[in-house]
Amino acid sequence: MALIVQKYGGSSVADADRIKAVRDRIKRTVDASNQVVVVVSAMGKTTDGLVALAELVSATPDPTLAEIAAKEREMDLLLATGEQITIAALSMALQAVGQPAIAMNGSQVRVVTEPNHTRARILYVEPEQIRAALDLGKVVVIAGFQGVAIDPATGLPSNEITTLGRGGSDTSAVAIAAAINADICEIYTDVPGILTTDPRIVPKAQMLAEITCDEMLELASLGAKVLHPRSVEIARNFGVKMCVRSSWLDDAGTVITSPRFGTGNLKALEVNRFVETVSIDYDQVKIALLQIPDRPGIASQLFKSLADQGINVDLIIQAVQETEGVNDIAFTIPQKQLQLAEVVTRSLEIGASLVTVDSAIAKISIMGVGMIGQPGVAAQMFTALAESGINIQMISTSEIKISCVIASTDGEAAIAAIQKTFDVPVQSHQACEITSEANANISPVRGVALDRNRARIAVQQVPDRPGMAAKILEQLVEQNISLDMIVQSQSDRDVNEIAFTVAIADLAKAETALKQYTKALGYGEVTCDADISKVSIVGANMIHQSGIAARMFSALANSDINIEMIATSEIKVSCVVRDHQAEQALKVIHQEFNLSGDHEIEVPSALKK
Ligand SMILES: Nc1ncnc2c1ncn2[C@@H]1O[C@H](COP(=O)(O)OP(=O)(O)O)[C@@H](O)[C@H]1O
Ligand SMILES: N[C@@H](CC(=O)OP(=O)(O)O)C(=O)O
Numbered sequence: 129m130a131l132i133v134q135k136y137g138g139s140s141v142a143d144a145d146r147i148k149a150v151r152d153r154i155k156r157t158v159d160a161s162n163q164v165v166v167v168v169s170a171m172g173k174t175t176d177g178l179v180a181l182a183e184l185v186s187a188t189p190d191p192t193l194a195e196i197a198a199k200e201r202e203m204d205l206l207l208a209t210g211e212q213i214t215i216a217a218l219s220m221a222l223q224a225v226g227q228p229a230i231a232m233n234g235s236q237v238r239v240v241t242e243p244n245h246t247r248a249r250i251l252y253v254e255p256e257q258i259r260a261a262l263d264l265g266k267v268v269v270i271a272g273f274q275g276v277a278i279d280p281a282t283g284l285p286s287n288e289i290t291t292l293g294r295g296g297s298d299t300s301a302v303a304i305a306a307a308i309n310a311d312i313c314e315i316y317t318d319v320p321g322i323l324t325t326d327p328r329i330v331p332k333a334q335m336l337a338e339i340t341c342d343e344m345l346e347l348a349s350l351g352a353k354v355l356h357p358r359s360v361e362i363a364r365n366f367g368v369k370m371c372v373r374s375s376w377l378d379d380a381g382t383v384i385t386s387p388r389f390g391t392g393n394l395k396a397l398e399v400n401r402f403v404e405t406v407s408i409d410y411d412q413v414k415i416a417l418l419q420i421p422d423r424p425g426i427a428s429q430l431f432k433s434l435a436d437q438g439i440n441v442d443l444i445i446q447a448v449q450e451t452e453g454v455n456d457i458a459f460t461i462p463q464k465q466l467q468l469a470e471v472v473t474r475s476l477e478i479g480a481s482l483v484t485v486d487s488a489i490a491k492i493s494i495m496g497v498g499m500i501g502q503p504g505v506a507a508q509m510f511t512a513l514a515e516s517g518i519n520i521q522m523i524s525t526s527e528i529k530i531s532c533v534i535a536s537t538d539g540e541a542a543i544a545a546i547q548k549t550f551d552v553p554v555q556s557h558q559a560c561e562i563t564s565e566a567n568a569n570i571s572p573v574r575g576v577a578l579d580r581n582r583a584r585i586a587v588q589q590v591p592d593r594p595g596m597a598a599k600i601l602e603q604l605v606e607q608n609i610s611l612d613m614i615v616q617s618q619s620d621r622d623v624n625e626i627a628f629t630v631a632i633a634d635l636a637k638a639e640t641a642l643k644q645y646t647k648a649l650g651y652g653e654v655t656c657d658a659d660i661s662k663v664s665i666v667g668a669n670m671i672h673q674s675g676i677a678a679r680m681f682s683a684l685a686n687s688d689i690n691i692e693m694i695a696t697s698e699i700k701v702s703c704v705v706r707d708h709q710a711e712q713a714l715k716v717i718h719q720e721f722n723l724s725g726d727h728e729i730e731v732p733s734a735l736k737k
Contacts, residue, residue, distance in 0.1 A: 130311040131262075132157060135167040135272065135301035139318040139733035140375035141214050142172035150316075150375060151221040154267055158227060163262045165308065167272045167301040168218060170210025172733075175273075175294070178206050193607060196637050200245035204274075204291045208233070211271035211297065219269045229267040232257070234274035234289070239300060241275035241290045242399070244608060248290035249358075249398035250299065251278055253307035270304060272297025298359035303397050306366035313368050316375035317354060318733040321382030325576040326352065327729035329711050330718050334725035336574065341386045342528070343574050343668050346700045349527040349612070350664040351579030357527065358398060360384065361498065365392040365400055376732050402505050404496035405555040406546045408539055412442065413466045413487040414522065415473055416458040417480035424690045426478050427457060428681035433472050435675030439465045443491065443524050443531060444677060444701070445615045446694040454481075457694070458522055460491060460533065489521065490539040493531040494546060495555075506530050506614060507601035512549040514595030516541045523597060523616040523626075526697035530614075572676050573721040574667040578714045582613075583635040584660050584693065584704060586627040587642060589652030590616075599649050600626060603641045609634045613662065613695045613702055623652075627693060629704070632658055660692065661710035664702040665717060671698045683720035689713050 134157065136150050157164050169175075182203055188195060212233050219231035237257060241248035261268045273296040279286035292299055298315055305313035322344065323333040339347075341364040348357040354372060363370045364386050373381030392400050420426055427446065434441055443460045461469050466487060473483055492513075499505045509530055513520060518541060522533035534542055543554060590596050597616060604611060614628040630638050635658055642654045670676050677694075680701055684691055689712065693704035705713050718724065 129161050129163060131163045131165075131308065133165045133167060133301055133305040133310045133313040135298060135313065135315045136169065136375055137297065137315070137317045138169040138172050138174065140316050141168055141218065142733060147214075147218055147221050151218065151225065153375065154222065155225060155227050158267060164267050165258060165262070165304060165310070166218065166267060166269045167297060167304060168211060168214040168269065169272050169297040171214050174210040174213070175207060178210055182206055191636065193637060193640055201288070204245045204289050207291050208271070208274040208289050211273050215269045215271045222267055222269070227267060228265055229269055230261050231269045233271040234300070235276035235285075235287070237270055238285055239275035239303070240278050240285045241292070243277035243280060243286070243288065243290070245290055247293040247608065248275060248277065250275060250292070250303045251399060252395050252397055253304050255308045258304070258308055270300070272300035274300070292358075295353055295356040296358070298356040299362065299398075302359040302362045302368050302370065305368045306362055306392070306397065307394060311369065313363070313370045315355065315370065315372045317372060318374065318376065318731055319354060319729060320374045320377060320379050321372045322347070322352075322354060322575070323729060324574070324723040325714060325718050326578065327731055328734055329578070329714055330724065331728040332724040332726070333718070333729055334723060336382050338383050338385055339574065340668055341384055342699060343666055344384050345527060346664070346666040347575045347577050350577040350662065350666065350700065350702060351581070352575065352577045362392075362397060365498070400498050402496055402498035402502050403494045403550040403552050404498070406492065406494050406543060406550065406552050407555040408543055409491045409493075410536055410539060411463050412460045412489055412491050412533070413463055413485065414458060414460050414489050414533055415469060416456060416484045417473065417478070417482075418456050418484070419454040419481040420457060421479045422453050422455045422690065424688050425685035426455075427691050427694060428678060428685040429478055430457065430473070430476060431678035431681055432675070433476055434469060435678040437468055437472055438674055439469050439472070440674045441677065443522065443533070444694050444696045445522055445524055446691065460489070463487060488536045489533050490536040490542075491531050491533055492539070492542045492546065493529055494550065494552070495529045499528055499530070502610070504605045507598055507605045508549055509546065510598035510601060511595070512545040513542055514598050516545040517594055518542050518545070519592070519594050520597055520616065523614050524695050524697070525612060525614045526695070526700055527612065529697050531697075571721065571723075572667045572670045572673045573665045573723065575665075576714055576718045576721070576723065577664050577666065578710055579662040579664075580707060580710055581632050582629040582660065582662050583632045583656060583658040584627060584629050585635070585638055585642065586625055586655045587651050588625050588655065589623040590626050591650055592622050592624050596649070596651070597626060600642070600651070603645055604638055607637050607641050609638050609641070611638075613693065613704070615693060615695050629662060659707050660704050661707045662702055662704050663710060663713045663717060664700050665721070666700045668699050670700075677701045679720055680717055683716045684713055687712060687716045689716075
């Protein structure tokens, strides 16, 4: 007998017929001698409807931060009703066919969360009531996406309802699976599994039989909404076996593979150690091209020429410039390839006003899956460096890694400062091999993701001195705003631009918070742009092959799509493009890496509209 958690998303329980179909699958699973815990989302687009209702009755122009915060408690009460409808209906449906079942909402189970409304993290899940109901032969049907806040004064659960953030019921399911030590957590949705990209945009996207947690984390956090990234993080930390399947089909789906056994603390499910290691790499040189024309094809020409010479580019950063029509691009490469890279870069006629080379640099990185959605971690890192008087020259972030380029003479002090702040071991840096034979056959790009829910904020004329990045981020951390793709441009002046992307929903709050401190912190204009999208490629094997980013940039350039921001990590490359070109961007990149299969994927919930 296996203990199985099955999660059904909104599309799988959208109406009475779908609820009955789900009921039948659950019954079959129980009849095959398994114990089943079911986690469900709100029916269809119910949550969207509730959000729209809140907007209709309470929207105010230019809300203050206090007004935004005041609404969040009621918002949670409202949104939590969606899942409550589904649990009651599904439990009744099961009982009607003779299957004992009990419906429980997040506070009845005691899915205990931080006291943060609208995006609470799960602290722990009490397993006792679930186990007791299972022992009575019942199917336990639990509302996903919601919990009950801890009371910080007593350390006990309060009566305050919280929600986990949009898409959060995958996270509820995996957290519950970890807490009850389930054999597997199955995520049922409207596609056959994880595909190379969203089949609603590229119908011939291909199924992946397996995907690693690391790849899935990046894909999910870069916009593949099929899984909530925090659910993958918990699966990885706790060694929860996980798969994604269609609730319309009996196909096996995609298995999410985890490289290690779980070591997490069940009393701090989503608030484990955020940062796992720190590493420093002195074998890097920074090349910056300043004030190059902002038009399609520039990045592609540059990185293609470097790739043609076998130069393995590590960090690439392209940031926004205060001057219209020009950009700065900076990148790092291994020391031994400097001479060649310099010749290539200087011989290109792409109109850079200046090419600078700095070989006295080091790249310091912190890593950890727990960093996802934790706005405070980057700020803590930048503060640790600032307090030691260390200036950050370049920043690049991914969901699970933050890298800063600093002067190599600051290397030891930087490691000491970060170890003190995060209490983490130093991981020796492993230089990456260029195209090893063993890896040559595995596709370097496994998936392409699009995130249309992001907006870009650029803070201009930031004084180039220690502590500025940290101070800027702290304003956002205070508002609990998660940001990603933080890029700080290289500059020949004594000011930098710091740009990042935030969820569109957080844009007004972020803008208000940052504008409040313009004078006090001495930076220039804060500009916001909600008309952008982020398109990314992901693949664990990318690091072993040079020229992958160049191919992505070329595909975009050939379609006349301008790249407005670039950020890379070992396993992903992300580009910001204009929103109206976003789908086209995704399609041409998917095609460039030959990711399409030979038949079209059906998305049953999309057909119904
Ligand atoms: N790489 C991908 N693989 C599979 N589905 C994807 C991918 N990227 C985006 N999607 C989208 O995710 C959708 C499933 O997520 P979601 O709508 O949240 O499902 P549910 O209703 O089950 O919670 C799919 O219908 C598909 O359009
Ligand atoms: N109903 C919530 C939670 C959720 O996870 O939904 P779904 O599984 O349908 O993405 C939302 O729409 O955000």
